[in-house]
Amino acid sequence: PRARGSLPGTERRIGRRLLTLSRPDLVPLSGAFIFLTLAVIGEILVPYYTGKVIDLLKSNFDHRAFLIAIFYMFITSMGSSISAGLRGGLFMFTMYRLNKRVRKLLFSSLVQQEIGFFEATRTGDIASRLSTDTALMSRSIAANVNIFLRSLVKTVGILFFMVSLSWQLTLLIFIESPLTIVLQKLYNKYHMKLVQEVQDSIAKSNQLAGEIVSGIRTVRSFAAENEESELFEEKLQATHQLKNKRDVVTAVYLVCLRHIQLAMQLIMLCAGQHLIRNGKMSSGNLVSFILYQGDFGSYVRTLVHMYSEMTHSVGAAEKVFDYLDRKSTVPTDGKLVKETLKGRVEFQNVSFSYPTRPDIQALKNVSFELKCGEITALVGSSGGGKTTCVNLLERFYQPQSGQILLDGRPIKEYEHKYYHNKLGVVGQEPVLFALSVRENICYGLQNCPMSSVTAATQKANAHKFIERLEHGYDTDVGEAGGQLSAGEKQRIAIARALIRQPQILILDEATSSLDMESEHTVQQALSKDTGQTILVIAHRLKTVEKADKIIVIERGMVMEEGKHEELMERKGCYFRLLQRLSHNGEQGMTEF
Ligand SMILES: Nc1ncnc2c1ncn2[C@@H]1O[C@H](COP(=O)(O)OP(=O)(O)O)[C@@H](O)[C@H]1O
Ligand SMILES: [Mg+2]
Incomplete structure (x- = not known):
């Protein structure tokens, strides 16, 4: 700056x-x-x-x-x-x-x-x-x-x-004004600097106090209370010294100012008395003039002060x-709106690194296709880049190279609201707002009849538990949905995605907190929907097995692609992944 x-x-x-x-x-x-x-x-x-x-x-x-x-x-x-x-x-x-x-x-x-x-x-x-x-x-x-x-x-x-x-007396003013202006400017410069330093110093001690209070357990367990107190006192002392310096500057300024004013008044009175004696001025005029002169000085100072x-x-x-x-x-100014959207998604040689970590490639030359009416499963060990694919589909970031197409057109060409209505995403850690259950489900929608809300919640296996809540659909979910369990939050988030009847549905470990039975119900409901493009990032073998296509992503690269049986036969990446995971898991409970 x-x-x-x-x-x-x-x-x-x-x-x-x-x-x-x-x-x-x-x-x-x-x-x-x-x-x-x-x-x-x-x-x-x-x-x-x-x-x-x-x-x-x-x-x-x-x-x-x-x-x-x-x-x-x-x-x-x-x-x-x-x-x-x-x-x-x-x-x-x-x-x-x-x-x-x-x-x-x-x-x-x-x-x-x-x-x-x-x-x-x-x-x-x-x-x-x-x-x-x-x-x-x-x-x-x-x-x-x-x-x-x-x-x-x-x-x-x-x-x-x-x-x-009296123009003669006015001329005298021009001795005073430059002096005051210079004085005021000097004062502003030092004073402002010191005020800033005092503020910074206070902020520092506040920060230290905050850090110590929030980390009091660490301080206690290392018995560092006295050291911290001394450190805090040092900060206070620094502030104190700066304040003293600031006040001395102000005092010196005021003394100089008063002296200039006093000298001016003396000169003014002597000159005025001379003028009155010579009959060039009345004593009333001199009073008016002196009143003006006092004001004038203060306004000139205000002007200089206001400037800074x-x-x-x-x-x-x-x-x-x-x-x-x-x-x-990542501008959201696309214009494209299609009457009918099939929902075919293509990743073409997509490479991407997060803006906060530009040297590490989260995706390297990733290409795959999601066909309409099919369920595709994205699997791979944690940190492999699955969620990153979803983030790019949501246009949270822009890939550095390659492109993502929807029905053959780059996704950035689509109109923002239209695109996000067609793309339903249930994230890994769904975020709810401190609104009622119903308002959360209808989030971002203009009109939202109750019938479609219940249709969505039934598919998400959420209707029953919502009805059992104290105020049903009007129950407040608390800050960030804190008054609900993780599984309940996930089901509301699924309903929130389903209510838009998206052409493309993405579930990023969206059923991870559900028990086997609820998960099964949700899966059933989803597979009944025909024509939708579904991408699941799942962590249970059962879900993945049934997918039309499985894509294995490791270290930001697509390693394998195919159906469960094919991949098992190939005895490659997918096979090893399953083996590694099923080693200490029960049959059928295998989790990625
Ligand atoms: N917001 C972010 N900023 C920087 N790096 C990230 C961010 N999100 C994820 N990463 C990194 O990108 C890589 C892929 O992460 P992610 O796609 O979340 O993996 P997963 O397959 O478990 O969903 C990881 O190395 C992770 O540390
Ligand atoms: Mg993830």
Whole structure:
């Protein structure tokens, strides 16, 4: 990442994008700007009338003029405070709206990303993009622009009044301003750096504390409590020193600032007194001028401060835009929709390595075919690459070479929703959401009549157990389905795949947690369905034996292909696999 504020071009570009993002808030923002101007005008006029009132008190007292001046002062004060309130409210309103919009955009973009992105990015990073950075970024538009503009308009307005009160005194201001600006800039630079260091240091000690608490068993069993406490104290000490440094910097800054201000006021009073004596200025005017001058200094400082604040939030915006602009490397923008899909799947010389482990090939030149209306079994020892084939079929990743065809067309050409409705997958570790049983089964479907839900659950041998649950189909399954047993979860996941009546059904060890009998029922129900292409990754011999074709995958390569009897006769890979496994298993219970 680049150093903050080093590329003004980037900042301008990001600023422009932020403004474009705020376009839907044009109306409230314009309202806010109008009230901002009104408030500022009012605030500028108040010192002017204060000076007037003082002049009126001194000269031969004119009751009428005095009342009028007081009245104007009252009206402007009131008008400006009402406007200030409306301005603040409208800016807040737009800020929250913008925040909501950016978050929605960011989230939509995030869920489009390929699976590899989520494997490579830490959840904490994604969460902080979604919350902290979007908040900072929205602030930059609403709150910062608000303060920035207010200060800018006020600086200009006050300058105008000061010149009209006394241009000679105004010239003196130009001794002060450069001094203040330099001072403020220096302060910002050191202060910001120290603030960041303090935050990092606090984060470090928090991380250490978290690690120790969660690993307390290890700490206890190695009797390392005292060492850990000392380590924690060291971290605290480091934070403490940084904080001291930060506060000393602030103190020095404040002392310098006060001295400049004091010197300025002295010079101002001397020069003012000179002007009054020569009849070039009234004493009321001098009071107004001094009031303005105090304000002027503080607004100039705010402007300088806001400038660095803005670069800070531009940094946050940049991070958010990085995610917003990120294009998935596995795009889901296919268009193809077929009236009738046969469901013939072909792997053609597919080679693939996972993005997080680019040097290890999970699949090497894999070719096979899944015919429609047939059950194909994929077998092989664990880590061989079976699930990887399923992941590629699901388009979680893109193979580095070779291609996967469905009915003769590359799967990436198919329309995303259409494709996933035709492809039913029950994964190795099915994930349910904290919804009701019914909502889980209908996940991602628009309309979903109860009759098709029960049809699916009956096939998955799940209907009976669901009916027995306390609230039947409306039972909440708990976080990640935690309130169900593994076998129950699997059967719901099977029903969830079956309800779409997919042309291609993939069961990746989907019945591993079922007992023999349930598994048998499910298998029976599946084999009754004709015309479907079924791929089972099974771990029980019984299931595999009945398959129309068996494919053996080892170390990412297809080793053998054929029917059970053929492969047994060949006495190759498959035969050895069975032998190895049946060695300590009962007959018929052989598990891969
Ligand atoms: N998400 C992943 N990222 C990196 N490597 C993976 C990932 N998933 C699986 N692998 C690796 O790919 C190889 C094949 O795994 P897999 O297809 O899950 O085997 P199995 O045949 O048991 O289903 C293994 O070496 C595994 O470590
Ligand atoms: Mg697997």
